[in-house]
Amino acid sequence: MSDLTARKRIAEFVKAHGKPDTAVKAVVEPIGRAGARIVLVGADGAMGDVITKDVETATRAVEAEQGVEQAEWDRETTAAAKIGPAHRRKMAKMRS
Numbered sequence: 001m002s003d004l005t006a007r008k009r010i011a012e013f014v015k016a017h018g019k020p021d022t023a024v025k026a027v028v029e030p031i032g033r034a035g036a037r038i039v040l041v042g043a044d045g046a047m048g049d050v051i052t053k054d055v056e057t058a059t060r061a062v063e064a065e066q067g068v069e070q071a072e073w074d075r076e077t078t079a080a081a082k083i084g085p086a087h088r089r090k091m092a093k094m095r096s
Contacts, residue, residue, distance in 0.1 A: 006058065025041040
């Protein structure tokens with residue numbers, strides 16, 4: 001995915017799940033040959049992700065968008081994510 005497309009998807013997520021006083025958190029994770037994954041955690045606890053060709057592209061996309069802060073999977077980020085029953089069921093099926 002191009003920088004522009006990644007930025008567009010991040011901006012759409014921020015518009016849907018951000019708040020003026022609370023930044024959307026973005027965790028950049030390398031995923032091997034497939035590239036990098038940007039996991040987004042909205043101010044409302046919603047989660048989303050964007051796949052890019054590499055970590056550098058992901059990092060640039062996160063840094064370019066207003067209302068987004070780069071984060072790690074620390075206590076604050078983990079606590080901000082709201083995982084609902086539907087997502088838990090989906091993940092449980094994947095383990096079976």
